[in-house]
Amino acid sequence: MIAVLRIGHRIDRDKRVTTHVALVARAFGADAIFITTQDVKIKKNIQSVCKRFGGDFQIETGLDAKKIIKSWKGTIVHLTMYGAELEKAVTHIDTDRDLLIIVGAEKVPPYFYQIADLNVSVGNQPHSEVAALALFLDRYTKTAWERKDFNGNIQIIPCVKSKKVFSKGTT
């Protein structure tokens, strides 16, 4: 199991970025996202995407980060621009174990740096936790997202010049 733990989400300020984090988690191969702040709207949004586009991605909000971390049996990785280089770091993660990926918003308390088995950076430049999560999952899963079938009610057919959508509901 791969789960993402989103900490420090502020409902007004981060709603769109956290939504992107959740959608990226789902699209690039995570099984679940836990958001520490309670946010009913994001949960509904993501569940609506899952219903239409498929997969069995889970989302929970309003959870205690430390409780999740303490009860986690697998590896814990924290994504941060200060961490170890992605390419080297992923080779040290045992893919047979469950993986919890901590993704912060703005300043992350020292506790999370210390509790993580590995702090991992996707480049050491400031950019985005959304991009960092996507690249991390891309490398960690060896690009498995490219071959994943979500078997959704809506399926997009790749197309160079227009939109092609296959919808089970309309057949």
Add this chain to the structure above:
Amino acid sequence: MIAVLRIGHRIDRDKRVTTHVALVARAFGADAIFITTQDVKIKKNIQSVCKRFGGDFQIETGLDAKKIIKSWKGTIVHLTMYGAELEKAVTHIDTDRDLLIIVGAEKVPPYFYQIADLNVSVGNQPHSEVAALALFLDRYTKTAWERKDFNGNIQIIPCVKSKKVFSKGTT
């Protein structure tokens, strides 16, 4: 030259996501971002990052998308979940020519699908233009971001357990 054209940016709603798009553009190898909506705050933010972390990334806001597109001499790519598969698509892009990457916010008018030489999808699942841009640049540049030196006043030293920052200003 690689430039990103951000269209449909709404100052209040998209400020954080567009900031992430701009930072990802810089961190993953683009030379410039053009944001169609005028937004002085984002411009200042990104210029401040460039000053501290280095590189010669350019940002302009309040530009006419169609004018930029019409005067563009190189290839134009539009990132969309409806586009052609990333892995195949990048092999069709001539890396010797300048590249303009169009990145929308929410619904993109048909004009941009039609004017683009190539509509490219980073997976056909809904996720994030931030992640899509990062993955596209990763593949298009053949992971050049991993080796790029920004030669900034602030440099982060990769570290598994804490923060190591080298600052020219303090030496």
